[in-house]
Amino acid sequence: MAKEGLEMTEETEHMIEKNVAKEPDSAVCAADSKEMRAVLLTGFGGLNKLKVTKKLMPEPQEGEVKIRVKACGLNFLDLMVRQGNIDNPPKTPLVPGFECSGIVEAMGENTKGFEIGDRVMAFMNYNAWAEVVCTPLDWVYKIPDEMTFPEAAAFCMNFVAAYMMLFEVSNLREGMSVLVHSAGGGVGQAVAQLCSTVPNVTVFGTASPFKHEAIRHSVTYLFDRNVDYVAEVRKISPEGVDIVLDCLCGENTGKGLGLLKPLGTYILYGSSNMVTGETKSFFSLAKSWWQVEKVNPIKLYEENKVMAGFSLLNLLFKQGGCSQVKTTVQKLLSLYSEKKIKPIVDSLWALEEVKEAMQRIHDRGNIGKLILDVEKSPTPLMASDSTETSEAGEEEEEHEGDNDNKERMPFIQ
């Protein structure tokens, strides 16, 4: 792996300051600078654990591509990482982020297939939310000229997960029906679009009511996330559905399995319900675990049902699935070029606005994907008593609740 830009100790910071003594102040952002801006998670917990900091720029090792980042994807999983609400959380401090897009700036040894200047999107095993990243070439994909950088940063995680669940795990075919939760979110909208590439697929979706007008066209039947969706689906399709995609977990596992038609497939791929506030709640974790249906394989056999799990990042980073993922990305890029799919970007945020961006997901406000736009300047904070903005590379201690009475308006694309 790349020698990631370690957060600078006082000593190294001083050395770098000496090295770049003749550079202008804006050197932090300059292409030839040895420093870069990155989002840092200083410890697991609330939004106050995030800050923008300066780090040493990583250099590509053998088999790695160095990317000048333009845009980074912000996923629900990033909230869970921030809270430490994941299995085997890594040590903090760390730079979060699992995907980005940008321009190839350099290559390590043995990196055939890429040239400096290529426009690319990439998966990262953390460290994506920075101005420069290095990642193995197996996780990097060239993007078409017509694809914008925000679109590319919104593409990989959502569409690859949606595609593999629909077409590889559950074999979606003409005339089938699919139930998807959080239908207005990043994965939800990717699922809806991919379902529309197959004739006569019925999509049942749940989402917060304010999103319904915006996403109604993308699903066949849309329900308020608070209603009894099992009863609503049964009213329309008494026999149930062919595929249930469950990112909520808890009691929804039993409900999803119960809704399956014979030979239907239930896939668990997330546990959004475990996030009930800004910090990790052991109560909601225990509740979700307790409510998960204890599945009896004999019952599955008797009822002709399939139960599956899907984790793209485990497939990619722990189980050697890069060639399967690469093949999927190529298929998805063809669908994109044929204008059959298009990532929905909810809003663009500067790195310095990462807390507000995450808050938007906590508030269930997003329709599509949130993007951190590395070149965007923070929007001035709106507050009656102050219009201060956080500076790029700010390093001063942050105090919980500092910005409680100020909010930034996202730049909606």
Ligand SMILES: NC(=O)c1ccc[n+]([C@@H]2O[C@H](COP(=O)([O-])OP(=O)(O)OC[C@H]3O[C@@H](n4cnc5c(N)ncnc54)[C@H](OP(=O)(O)O)[C@@H]3O)[C@@H](O)[C@H]2O)c1
């Ligand atoms: N297994 C994999 O490979 C994989 C890959 C990508 C994503 N995922 C999972 O898929 C799910 C969706 O991911 P995403 O990145 O596309 O996010 P997303 O759906 O855009 O997430 C935000 C939306 O989730 C819904 N939501 C449900 N529970 C919530 C809660 N407790 N707090 C806040 N919002 C909640 C809200 O929509 P409504 O209010 O409209 O429901 C919210 O707007 C997540 O569970 C994620 O971990 C899994």
